[in-house]
Amino acid sequence: MARGGIREKLRRSSLYTLANIRTKPSYRKEEAASEELSGYPRVIFVNQQTVSDDTPPPIFCTNYVSTTKYTLFNFLPIALFEQFNRVANFYFLVAAGLTFTDYAPFDWPSQVVPLALVVGFSLAKELYEDLQRHWQDMTANCQKATVHVGNGVFESKQWRDVCVGDIVKVKKDEFFPADLLLLQSSYEDGMSYVETMNLDGETNLKVKRALQNMSLPVVADDDKAVHFSDFRPTIRCENPNSNLYTFTGNLEYNGHIHPLDPAQLLLRDSKLRNTEYIYGVVVFTGNDTKVMQNTTQSPSKRSKIELQMDKIIYLLFGLLIFISIVSASGFGYVVRNLVPLWWYLMPEVPGEDFDINNFFVSGLRHLVTALMLYGYLVPISLYVSIEAVKILQARFINNDLHLYDEVTGVPANARTSNLNEQLGQVDTILSDKTGTLTCNQMDFLKCSIAGCPYGKRPSEVELAAAKQLKALDTHDEEASIGSLSDTTSLEAITITDDGNANKSQAIKGFSFQDDRLQNAKWLKEPNADVILLFFRILAVCHTAIPEISEKTGELTYEAESPDEGAFLVAAREFGFHFIKRTQNSVVVRERLSMDQEPVEKEYNILTLLDFTSKRKRMSVIIRDESGQILMFCKGADTIIFDRLADTGKQYLEATTKNLNDYGEAGLRTLALAYKKLEENEYSDWYEKFHKAQIASGSNREELLEELSDVMERGLTLVGATAVEDKLQKGVPECIDRLALAGLKIWVLTGDKMETAINIGFSCSLLRQGMTQICIVVSAEMLAEAAKHVIKENILSQITTAIQTIEDKKETRAAFALIIDGKTLTYALEDDMKFQFLNLAVNCASVICCRVSPKQKALVVRLVKEGTGRTTLGIGDGANDVGMIKEADIGIGISGVEGMQAVMASDFSIAQFRFLERLLIVHGHWCYKRISKMICYFFYKNITLALTLFYFEAETGFSGQMHYDDWYMLLYNVFLTSCPVLALGVLEKDICAEFCLQFPALYQQGPKNLFFDWYRIIGWLANGVYASFVIYIVNLRIFSPESFRKEGQTADMYVIGTAMFTSIIWVVNVQIFLVSHYLTQVQLHTIWGSIVVWYLIVYIYGMTPVDWSAGNIYHQLPEVLGPAYKFYLSTIFVTILCNMPYLIHISYQRCYNPEDHHVLQEMKNMKKDVTDTKMWKREQVKATQDTEIGLSARVDAKMRLMKGRTTRKYSSLAYSSS
C-alpha cells in the first residue's frame, strides 16, 4: 500500500513538472518517435540528476522495498477488516452491537468484553509481526551505496534513495543496490565477476562484460571518475520483467547506438566478486528489479486444520441457526396460543419482547435474541486461544536446543506461528539443492588413473550405507543372511574413517587419502607416466585464477565451479601447484619427488575451449616447455568416451567400472583425456578456428562448435576424477528418516542435470537399479520446432513413461523422474501439467534441474493443487523465495547466503537436517495438540450452550437464562481457558525420542487421524450428551421439592449455579482425561479453574447488591454451601458425563489401541531397555514403504546381494585392509 501511495504521488508531481517546462514538449515528441523506432518502452536518461531543471528524468519507482502488510494509516482498517472477515468474529461483532438493544438476553459487557479482548489480542499480534517486517525492510533500505551526485563527486546514499539513471560505484564483495548496467570495472577490458547465489542459488562466479567498443570518458583509473560529470547517454530498454536471464535494449551515446544484452546487467542482491570495483547505471529500482519481480505475492497461509475448523464453525453456525429457528417458532407458538392465558404476564400489554396480536413479528424478533443467546455454541475465544497456543509452540521451536546450530550459532525460528500443526501433516517436501542439501563445497575424494582406483576414504553415502548395513546385520537375523562378510569390511571402512577424520579434514576441498599417490609415492606406481599426465591435466586444464589472500599470503583459487577448485587443490596436494596465470600461459610448480626442489614450469596456452553445459567438456591446447603441443580435455564420461581414439581405449573398461562405483558412491565424476598434436595439424586447425572467432554472424557459434568438435576427437583416456559435493551434515540420514516417515521428496535445482543427478545419488534420492526417466527436449528441437511439436514430443515422452511404470508395477521397480527447466516450461502448461503430475507422483523421486525461481513456485503450486496434499518448500537463496511462499509451509535455511529465503519463510532453520526434528517431533506434537485442543474447545462450548437451549424451552422459549451474565462472560475467557491453553502448549502423546525412532507415527498427521470428521462428530456428540445430562439431572435433583434440611426450595439462579458448577467440573475432568502428559502446569490449571470457580461465586456473591445484579447474592455460603445435595449432584453429574468417554477410551485402549498407546505402555514397562531386540525390530518396521533414502538403497542392495555371489564391497574390503 505504501508503495502504491508513493508511486501515485510521484506520478502526479511528474505531471506537474511536465506542465511547467516549456522546452519539454518538443523534446518529448522526438523521444516518443525514437521510442517507437527502437521499440523499447523504457527510456532512461543517465546521470542527469544535476540538470533536472530542463530534462526531468522520467519517473520510475523508487528503490524503496517494502514487504510489510500494512502502513501506519491502513493498519486499523485492514487489520480490523481481516479480523471481522472471520465469520465467527463478524457474528460476535454484530451480536455485541445488538447487546445495546432490547433484543439482548444479557447485558452488553458479556458480549463486548470478550470480543474486545479477543480482537485486541489479535491486532496486537499482527502489529508486532508487521513491525518486525518493517524493521527488516528498513535495515535493507538503509544500506549505503556510493552514488554519483554530479561533477564526478560520489557520495554515500541510502539504498532507498538510489534513482534510475544514477551512476553507482560498487566495491568488491558489496551487493548491488539495484539492477545496474555495467559501464566500467577495475579490469581494463571491463570484465567483472558476479556471484548470483541469492538469485539462482549457484555459487560459481558469473562473468559480466561492459560494452566493448564504447569509449567511456574515463579509463580504468579510479581518480579520473570525475569525467562521469559529462557522461549522459540515454538507455532504452525493455520494461521490468521477472526473467533473470534476458535483457535487451540499447544505449545511445555520442550519436552511437550500442546494443545491450544480459551480460551487462548486474542484478540487485547479487554480489561483486573478484573485481575491485565497478561503475554502473541504475536501470531498474525497487520493485522493478528482477529480484523483486521474481517475488510472488506472499499469500496468507492457513493450516489445513484451521480450514477444517472453519467448517466446524459453519456447522455450529448451522446448529445455532437451527436451534434459534426452533426457539423462535416455539416462541411464536407460545405467544399465540398460551401467553394470552398467562394473566401474570399482562399479555394484553404489548412490549419489546412480544405482542400477542402479532405472534409472527414476535417470533422474528425472538430469532434475533435467540441467535445471540446461543452464540455460546461458537467459541469466541477459539481463534485467540489458538493463536496464543501457537505463539507458545513457536517459542518452543525457537528455543529447541536440538534445532540450534552450534557452528553458525543460529537457532530455529518460527516466523509465523500459523502453521505449527501443518508441520505435522506434510506430504511432499520440495527442496532446493545448493546450500540446502549440499554445502556447495567439493571434495576431491577418489580418482581412477590408468584404470586403477585410488582413494580409500569412503564417501558419505558409502559410510551411511555401511552403518545401515551394520545395524541391520546386528539386529535383524533374517536380513543378515549372506552379508556377514560385508559387515566386516564395512566396519573396517568406518574405523578407517574415524581415525583419519581429524587430521586430513584440514585441507578444504581435498579428502583424498591413499598412500600410493600421496607424498610423491606415485612415482613408484607401475603407471607413473600416466599418473603424471593425470596430475598435469588437473593443474592445467581449467579457467581458474589464483589469488593471494591478503591475510595469510596463501594461494586460493577463484574458480568458475567449485569442482575446478577441488581439482586444483588436489593437484597442489599431489605436488602440482598452480601458481600463476597470465594472458596466455599457466605456471605450475611441479615437485616430482620428495627430495627434489619443486620446479616451476610454464605451459603456453594456445587455445581454450570453454565448458558449456551443452558441450559438457572443456579442453586446453598447450605447448609445454619441450615444445610439444598437447590437448588436455576433461568432461562428462559419456562425452569423453565417445571421443576416444581406438588406441586411447586401453583403460576404458577398467575406468568405466570404477566410474560406476563412484556414481554408486554418490560422487561427481569427470573423465580426463589428452591428445598429442603435431605442429601443422594444430596450425591448420587454428587458422580455421581463428577465422570463425573473428567472424560475425548468426552461424559463428555453430561454426566454433563444429571446429571444437573436430579437434576434440581421437583422445586417449587417462583416468577419471570423483569429487564429492559435500552434503550438508546429516542430510542423507535426514532424507532417509523423512522418507521412512512417508514423506516424498522432490529436488528443484537451478543446477545442471548431471550435477543434480549426482547429488540425487549422494543423498540417496537416486540409486543404481532405479529406472531414470529423463524428460528432455533436445536443444535443436527447442530452437527449431514449433511449440506444438515440442509439446507433443514431451507429451509422448510422458505417456510412454507412465506406460512403462504401469507395466512394471508388479516388479517393485523404482522410478526416478528427471526433467529440466526448458522442458518443464511446457510440461507445466495447463493442458499438460496433470499428465506430468500423474507421472511425477508415480515416481519414487523427482528431480527438476535448471529451473527458474518462478518455475519452482509453479511446480510447488502444481503439487499443492494437483494432489491436494500438504507441501513443504525448503531452500536457502533468493531463488527459492517463490517456492517457499507458494508451498503450504515454507522453510528457509538461515545459512551462509542472504536472508531473502528466511524472510519469505514461515520457519527458518540453520541446516537441512533439522527438518527431521522440526517435522517429526514438533510437527507431530503441534498437530496433536491443536487437534485435541480444537475438539475440546467445541465440546466445552456445546456443553454450555445447549443447557441454555434446554432451559429456554422450559421458559416458554422466552429467552431467559438461568445463569448470571457474568458466568457466561467468564466461561470462555477465564474459567475454562487456562487448562485448554496448557493442553495446547504442553500436551505430548509420545516423547521426542520415540517420535524419531518410530517415523511411522508421523503418518497420523498426513492421514489426519486426529482431526477427521469421525472424531469431530464424536466430540460434538459428547458435548450434546454432557449438556443433556447436566441439565436433566440437576433440574430433577433440585426441583421441585426442598433441596436442603431447612426446607427451602431452589430458585432459578440456585439451579443455575448448581448446573454451572457441574459444567465446570465436567469440562475440567474431561480435559484431565484427554491429557496424557500432565505437568504441574496442567494439574494446577485444571484444579485451579475449579477452585477459582467457587471463589468467583463466593466473592461475586459477596459484592454489594448495587454492583451485581443480585441474582446470586450470598448464594454460595448461605444457600448452596450448606446443602449436601449440591456436592453430591456435582460428583454424580461429573462422573455420569465423563463415563461414556471413559468407557470409550478404556475399550479403545484394550482392543483397538493406537500406536502411541502401545508405545506409551512399552515406555512405561521400560521395554525399550529390557527388550532391545524387539525394540529395534519395531523401529525398523515402523516405516513407510519407500524407494528413496539410504534404507531403500540398502534394501535394494540386499536384494541384489542375495541373488549374487560376488560381493559388492570386495574392492572396498581390499582397499581398506
Next chain:
Amino acid sequence: MDEALRTKPSSRKPKYSRFTQQELPAWKPILTPKWFITSFVTIAILFTPAGLLCLWASEHVVEIVDRYDDDCLPDSYATNPETFIQSKNTNKTCVRTLKIPRKMTAPIFIYYQLDNFYQNHRRYVKSRSEKQLRDPDDEDETDDCKPIENLNGNEGGPIVPCGLVAWSLFNDTYKFFKGNKVIDIDKKNIAWESDKKYKFGSEVYPKNFQKEGLIGGGQLDESKPLSEQENLIVWMKTAALPTFRKLYGRINTDLEANETITIVIQNNYNTYEFGGEKKVALSTANWIGGKNDFFGISFLAIGGVCFFVAITFILLYVFKPRPPGDPTYLSWNRNQPAQ
C-alpha cells in the same frame, strides 16, 4: 541486514530450561485395564451405598401432596371458573381433610405448589426493581417493572413493590386444624436471611400496591416493611421451572401417624385461566432435603452400570487379554501379515 552476522553466535543460543526444552516432569497416566477396571469398580462401590443412603434418607421424608384447585371449585362454576375466582362475592373457602400416613416430626414444612405457571418467563423475571425493593429513596426506580410501574399512568406515583412478580403474589391461605384445634403455622424465617437483610429494605413499605383496576394477586400489609413480608420475598425468588413449590410456613409440632388434619383454604389465586394446578404439600426434610427418590435411584443405576461395565471388561480381559505394550497391536504390524 543480516542479523545472524551482526550478533555473536553465543548470544543467540537458546537458554536451557526444562520448560523451553519441553522436558518438564510430568505425570503420564496410562489407562491400563487395571486402572479402568479399578475405577469402574470404585465408582460402583461408591455409588451403590450412596444411592442406598439417598434412598433411605428420601424414604424417611414424609410428604403429603394435595391438589385442591379442581375440588375447591364449586360445581356451579365448573364451566366458568374465572368468574368464580375473579368475583369478590364468591365464597372461596374450601376445606380439605388429609390423613397423615406416617409420623411427621417437626419441623413440618408447608408448601404451595403451582403447575404450569411460568415464573421463569423472561418478561416476568425482568419485571422487578431490585433498587426499589431495597432502598426507600429509590422508589421511583420503576423502569424495569413494565408493565406494572406507576399508579394510573404516571400520576399516582410509583407502585411499591413494582413489577409483575410482586403484582402476581400468591394469595391462597391455609389454616390447619387437628380436630378443632388450630395448628400454629410459623411463617417467620421462610425466606433467605440475606434477602431479608439486604435485598428487601426494612424501611420500604408497600405503596399503591394492587390499587389499580386490575388486581393480580395478594395484597400486602402497608404497615409492615418489605423485609418482614416473607411470603413476598419467597415469591419473588422466581422458580426455574413452570412446576414449582414454595415455602408457605412451618408447623413446629409433630404430627402422628394416622392423624387426620383439616386444611381450610382460601382459594383466591387464579390458576384456572391458564390451566394451572394448585397443590398444598406437607413435608419433612432431612439432609437430602425433601422427598426425592430420583437421586438415589440414579446413583444406584449408574453404580449398576459401572458394575456391569467393570464385569464386562474383566471378562474381556480374562478371555481376550491384550498384554500391555504388545507390539503386534502396532499399526504397522496389523496392516500387514505378521512377519
